Amino acid sequence: MSSSPSSARAAAPADADPVPDAPRAPEAAGLAELAARHGLAPSGKRPPLGRYLTALWRHRHFVDAFARARASAKYSKANLGRLWEVGTPLLNAAVYYLIFGLLLQTDRGVEDFIPFLVTGVFVFTFTQQTVLAGVRAISGNLGLIRALHFPRAALPISLALVQMRQMLVTMGVLLVIVMATGQVPQWNWLLAVPVLLLQSLFNTGLALVFARAGAKVSDLAQLMPFVLRTWMYASGVMYSISVMAASAPAPVRFILDVNPAAVYIDLMRFSLIESFTASEMPPHAWWLAAGWAVAVLIGGFVYFWKAEESYGRD
Amino acid sequence: MAATEGATATAQAAAEAAGAATTDAPSDLGEPTVIADGVHVVYRVRGAAGRSGGGGPAALMRALTRRKGGGGGGAREVHAVKGVSFVARRGEAIGVIGSNGSGKSTLLRAVAGLIPPERGQVYTSGQPSLLGVNAALMNELPGERNVVLGCLAMGMTPAEVRERYDDIVDFSGINDKGDFISLPMRTYSSGMAARLRFAIAAARDHDVLLIDEALATGDRAFRKRSEKRIKELREKAGTVFLVSHSNKTIRDTCDRALWMERGELIMDGTAAEVVDAYEEANGD
Incomplete structure (x- = not known):
């Protein structure tokens, strides 16, 4: 004093x-x-990180229930209802195959192009949808935030959980497509589990980062689809980076290789597609995948928590 | 009398102020739960001049000129609460009265920690919960899901939610006229939605509950139930703030009242005294 x-x-x-x-x-x-x-204590003060984590753990049932409610509300107005959880990735794959496989023929130098492309699309869509949900996690739930007190991180985490559950359904579709195009189930497929796990952690961190950013800058919701589309085109979703960028300058090649989206996509391809070998992956792919996951999750959480008291304020 | 220092307006208020400043509060007063210490709240309204006017080009021009003006141009300041101080204690129900735009709701939002004070500080014990008319929960979800989610968000366990679910629905009276609880909340009338929100928030015991006009939309039977619930909350040593334009509600529910006008606290005393003075000033 x-x-x-x-x-x-x-x-x-x-x-x-x-x-x-x-x-x-x-x-x-x-x-x-x-x-x-x-x-x-002064009203509206941010709790210390440890207490915040405890409160968040106490709200784990809320995180789960909110995710379920969101998932069921999403297709509640569509006639086919939750069938769209399968239909959306299928149509997505079909559109990309039509454009990039049949019309533009970006399949140069890629064996098994259909599973290659579909894996890329599905894995990238997982991250893309999580970011888009994260941007609106705060701004789209102001009523809830202003009415009730709970650790705000519950919202972006819950929305990331919605996308994780959707990804499990999508993985089922992916495995069917991969088998339909002649791949035979192998022990190697089990590697998809750690890939999904690491990508989920990475996505949750991103959702937290963009939840804070989207709460401050409302225009971000309009901007993000373009940013994400650019990111997708740079991530080797519909072409092979190792073929296309074979003669690229070293710094460009480095950026393309450490890009987390490309890392998770290539690891998933490596797990599921026999002709996609380790030589096509960026060096140290597993370490990169783990590093990105841990760094973005922890960094994103702390970044989000630092503005905890400001969410819901005008 | 309605123009000077709030704390000195009445003998009762003076006693309150004295209680606030002594080391040991008199034994008949509970522990303090909310202390407002010279709170000023200033809103900055961006694009106050016809925000929605014009199309895309106009919006672009506004964005560009704002950047050039260095932030000084677009924002307008509204000094909504001007130096309000009071001490609220356990077991008190405090009505907040005043004409429209006098800063009542803003004061509650500052107590809830939703607006940072420009100057001064609000101290609270525990986390105050603010219940307002426009505090929409999740409109696209049915009422029953809102009940469960709201309770979980308040930190209840699933078992506690199951235990209290029926009471909450009964309290809200949503199902009095058929099975409305399974319909999405967007189909509810504003009165039904407000009732359900109040029922959810009242399901937990709060250290500090702030109610902003939420009872005004309910019918008679619901008001009776809520007044009873507010009494229970007070008995469990909570503090309830109630913003209302119904002087009768303030008289019936509260034992103390704050009178706000143009952002200033002009009177703080027993509910009967303050409401009398308020009615006199407004010529009722």
Whole structure:
């Protein structure tokens, strides 16, 4: 406490009832002191990280229930309902195959182009949808945020969980497509599990980052689809980076190789497609995948928490 | 009398102020739960001059000129709360009255921590919960899901939610006229939605519950139930703030009242005194 309140307080007779028309300043100092004495904390202050994590853990049922509610509400107005969880990735794959496989023929130098392309599309869509959901996690739930108190990180995490569950359905579709195009199930396919796990952690971190950014800059929701499309074209979704960028300058090649989206896509291809060998992957792909996941998740969480008290404010 | 220092307006208020400043509060007063210490709230309204006017080009021009003006141009300041101080204690129900735009709702939002004070500070014990008319939950989801989600968001366990679910639905009265609880909340009337939100928030005991006009939309039977619930919350040592334009509600529900006008606290005393003075000033 600064010295002026204490000296002002000393000027008033100690602990005697101040006269009602006493000057304002001593009384104000008294209020701050009274608050401190009874353990009252400034309203709307961000809790320390440890306490925040505990509160978040206490709200795990909310995270789960909110994710389920969101998933069921998403297709509640469509006649086919949750059949769209399968239909959307199927149509997505069909459109990309039509454009890039049949019309543009970007399949140069790629064996088994259909599973190559579909894996790329599905894995990238997972990250893309999580980011788009994250951008609106705060701005789209202001009513809830203003009415009830809970750790706000529950919202972006919950929306990331919605996309993880969707990805499990999508993986089923992917495995069917991969088998239909002549791949035979192998032990190697089990590698898809750690890939999905790492990508889920990475996505959750991204959702947290973009939830904070989207809460501050509302125009981000309009901008992000373009940013994400650019990212997709740079991530080797519909072409092979190792073929296309074979003669690219080293710095460009480096950026293309450490791009997390490309890393997760290539690891998934490596797991599922026999003709896609380790030589086509960026060097140290597993380390990159793990590093991105841990760094973005922790960084994103701390970044989100640092603005906790500002969410829901005008 | 309605123009000077809030704390000195009445003898009762003076006693409150004295209680606030002494080391040991008199034994008949509970522990403080909310302390507002010279709170000023200033809103910055961006694009206050006809934000929606014009199309895309006009919006672009606004964005460009704002950048050039260095932030000074577009924003307008509204000084909504001007130096309000009070101490609220356990077991008190405090009505907040005043004409439209006098800063009542803003004051509650500052107490809830949703708006940072420009100057001064609000101290609270625990986390205050603000219940307003426009605090929409999830409109696309049915009422029953809103009940479950709302309770979980307040930190209840699934078992506690199951236990209280029926009470909440009964309290809200949503199902009085058929099975409305399974319909999406967007199909509810504003009164039904407000009732359900209040029922959800009231299902938990709060240290500090802030109610902004939420009871105004309910019918008579619902108001009776809510007044009873507010009494229970007070008995469990909570503090309830109630913004209302119904002087009768304030008289019936509250034991203390704050009168706000143009952002200033002009009177703080027993509910009966303050409402009387308010009615006199407004010529009722």
